[in-house]
Every structure is written in structure tokens, then in C-alpha cells.
Amino acid sequence: MQLRLFIAKRDVPQVSKNVKSDQLTVISYILVQTEKTKFDNRKETLYPSERWARARIFGEEVSKKLRNHLVAQLNEAGCEAVAPQLSPYWERKKSERYVFASNWSERHAAYASGLGTFGLCDGLITPKGKAIRAGSVIANIQIPFTARPYHDHHEYCLFFTTGKCKKCVERCPADAISESGHDKIKCSAYLNPGTHDYVKLHYHFDGYGCGLCQTGVPCESKIPTVNDIQ
Numbered sequence: 001m002q003l004r005l006f007i008a009k010r011d012v013p014q015v016s017k018n019v020k021s022d023q024l025t026v027i028s029y030i031l032v033q034t035e036k037t038k039f040d041n042r043k044e045t046l047y048p049s050e051r052w053a054r055a056r057i058f059g060e061e062v063s064k065k066l067r068n069h070l071v072a073q074l075n076e077a078g079c080e081a082v083a084p085q086l087s088p089y090w091e092r093k094k095s096e097r098y099v100f101a102s103n104w105s106e107r108h109a110a111y112a113s114g115l116g117t118f119g120l121c122d123g124l125i126t127p128k129g130k131a132i133r134a135g136s137v138i139a140n141i142q143i144p145f146t147a148r149p150y151h152d153h154h155e156y157c158l159f160f161t162t163g164k165c166k167k168c169v170e171r172c173p174a175d176a177i178s179e180s181g182h183d184k185i186k187c188s189a190y191l192n193p194g195t196h197d198y199v200k201l202h203y204h205f206d207g208y209g210c211g212l213c214q215t216g217v218p219c220e221s222k223i224p225t226v227n228d229i230q
């Protein structure tokens, strides 16, 4: 496949060139929420804890810096690279099939990179659980890839493997998760303005978040097993 890679280089805002897909490597990582953040959010039933809301906003700022740092390090080593989510070409659009969809998804990159599979609530269940944030860069480099230790995109979710669990359904304050999956419209409406107003009023910064479906569930901090729902 022929791709056009948009490369971010220091002092050179945009460079583009044609490359073949097999010339590229996706480097994907996850950042795991701290035990304190998970502990606080587990106790919540309607709105995010302060730690969770701060991690949602300022943790993502850290992740942006990490992506930029990776790109800079790769550039210094003579390797072209880009952080797709931070590129001006990144966009989120309405989609007939998926309601909203973006042209690069950190969770999908992590799935493709062998880091985890999707849960009923659309979160990515990794060996460190679902209370995570993901990031990635694409580099014009060929290195051995990490094998995907799964065969199905829902393999780690107990609902898809046993028909049971649905703890994320119970945890969702917006009724946005059901056996049919994640209702992005309900979730998004709950996040903003709902949790935004709450965060501003109670935690005194511009932010939002929820993550109740990512905490207090069997897949919060690990790949769950049937023992977790007995």
C-alpha cells in the first residue's frame, strides 16, 4: 500500500512524502492510571473524582509531551516520525456507521499493536486493565513488531466470551452502555456539558471526564477472568 506520511520535524512545520506501508512502524504505548486515581473513581457513582478529572486533562497533556518527545528523539536519531493525533491532518467526523469516527484512534492503534482488545463499553482492556490512556507515533523505521496475543477484537471482555458481567453497564450513569454496546451520543452528552459543569464548579478548572465504566469493574486493572464475576 502506498501512503503519504506527514512528518513533523523541529523547525520544519510540515514535510510530506510517499512511503510504502511496510516501511512504517506504529509505536503505541499506554499510560496506566495510578492506584490512588482508580481508588477515588471507584467510589464515585455519578461524576468523576477530582484525581480522575485532572488525569483526563493534565494526564493527556503529559501524553502529548511524550508523543512529541518520541518524535524529537526519533528525528535526532535520523528517523522521520509523526504523532498522528497531534497532526493538523487529524480530524473527527460524523460517520453513518460509527456515529463519530476519527482518521486516527489511539485505542485502535494500541489494539493493532497487540496491547489489548475492546470491551463492551469500547474501552481497551489491556493486561494492565482498562483504566488507561493510549498514545502513539508512526515512524519511518523497520523494527521487529510485537505479536498480537489475541484473535478477536473482543477477546478480553467477559460479556463477549461468557455473555455475563456487564458491570460497565451498571456503572454508567448516563445509560450509555447496553448489550448492544456503547452509545457514543449519550456518553458524549453526559461528558459535555454534564461533567464539564461539575468539574468547573467542584474542582475549579476547565475539564471534564467520567471513566466510571473504567473503574470499579473486573477489567479495571487486568484482563478479567470468569472468577471475577462469580
Ligand code: SF4
Pocket: 118, 119, 120, 121, 156, 157, 158, 159, 160, 164, 165, 166, 167, 168, 169, 217, 218, 219, 224
Ligand atoms: S466490565 Fe465486564 S462487560 Fe464491561 S468491558 Fe469489562 S469485562 Fe466487558
Ligand code: SF4
Pocket: 121, 171, 172, 173, 174, 175, 176, 177, 182, 186, 187, 188, 190, 191, 210, 211, 212, 213, 214
Ligand atoms: S465514560 Fe461515563 S458516560 Fe461514558 S460510557 Fe463510560 S460510564 Fe458511561
